[in-house]
Amino acid sequence: MAGTKRKPADKGAARKSLYNKVAHDLGQRIVRGDYKPGALLPNEAECGQFYKVSRTAVREAVKMLSAKGLIQSRPKIGSRVEPRNAWNLLDRDVLSWYCTTVDFQRFANDVQQIRMMIEPEAAALAALHRTAGQFVEIEAAYQAMAEAVGDEAAWNAADVRFHLAVLNASGNEFIPPFGRVIESLLANLFSVTVAHLRNRMKVLPLHLAILEAIRTKKPDRARDAVRKLLQTTQKTIDEGGKLNSAGKPRARKAGAKTKR
Amino acid sequence: MAGTKRKPADKGAARKSLYNKVAHDLGQRIVRGDYKPGALLPNEAECGQFYKVSRTAVREAVKMLSAKGLIQSRPKIGSRVEPRNAWNLLDRDVLSWYCTTVDFQRFANDVQQIRMMIEPEAAALAALHRTAGQFVEIEAAYQAMAEAVGDEAAWNAADVRFHLAVLNASGNEFIPPFGRVIESLLANLFSVTVAHLRNRMKVLPLHLAILEAIRTKKPDRARDAVRKLLQTTQKTIDEGGKLNSAGKPRARKAGAKTKR
DNA sequence: GAAAACTCATTTGTCTGATGATTGAACTGC
């Protein structure tokens, strides 16, 4: 382990607490592949020395990473990186680290595949089981989209809100966790494609169709409406891909929030 | 918060480290609803006093729970329980806590719904994209099932292994995380239904059909084969439900491993 | 010579006690 030279990297950011910074940096290194599954992290004392923090802070970071399935610690052994399929890839943080390291086209394709599996059915379920309150939230999200057609950031937030609201209304608690993936995709789509006003005008009625199908409790119609919307999104991705395929590095920062 | 009387509960178990025990107990309480979303946990000092451990151990537990999305801690405020849709329900621990608190029929229905969305498509993708190594693992799992027809525990392990192998072979990294839900269902199904030998003889060829479809790279056939298998599983669940509907409490212990 | 028992060093696990940072709420002054 003597030759393990790690550079400070971008561990700065606006992260508040030390253990958060350490967890973020270590997590990113792991997901990025600096430490591959099966490899050992430096021991807690070394890490503390490297990050210039106490062992306590390192330990809290390590505990967080182990809670996300990235590592496992044992006395005398150390912290070993877990195999990828043990990772909680749907965790907010892990996901954000993941999509800074993966080729955007691949990321977008995988996400779209899974959206195609889940979202149409989720909408159908929502049409069947939604409560009044859940529908109100969907409606409010749609309203927010309609009002934000001219404001890119606000529109995107409302878009995410809409999709999450539909997932929530499905009544199946295992569905909303997927929302984070959608959220992540849309956030990155935002920065990759030139989101035309024209495009927004085109997809708004598609969202309305979903809302209407859920309002009138027509599962089949809801399913179809979502499928149609997803096809449009796919086109947007493909165009963006073509635009960006001119040798640009496509890995995008994900958690870049400017507000707050 | 003065009236918050918490009893020691079953925090015992065979959990090794203190912070693990504390995390497990607190996590279970949160998921169970003892602390509802928006509520505050007792502060770290109080928790330490209650569990008879140092503040350090409590903090590490708290960090783990916050990494799983169950709580969020801030100075001067304390640790507040997050809304349910922030929870990493697909995390192994959270899932195990969840299914000890939820009605089994509802749990099984939700899981089957999501399996119906994902597994057929995952198998189809596996038929298209699986590598040789991934297929070998599927085959090995099938072999293990065939050899374990007489051994309930071994058969169940092999069954899970088979399904996970298929998900892995899909080539889409967002799919395997669902495996944990399947795993959890099958583990609980095991304890709820009387798993007949006859039943195992019936589903074994259904698994073979999936394997064959993936071997010969026929996505449509793979999809259909999985659908057929899932319908059979559904029947098993329904029968189990009928058996257990005679007023028995249906919440099952999940992590109840006797082996090891 | 091989297997079993023992020793040892390394790493995480746990505790104690103290100080810093953050922030909601109470208080004070105009």
Next chain:
DNA sequence: GCAGTTCAATCATCAGACAAATGAGTTTTC
């Protein structure tokens, strides 16, 4: 009545110590 200030509660961080677990090397035993 409002703005700014002070205060207190809680988490955040640190240092230093000792305990427990365990893989690897060493010795013992047959």
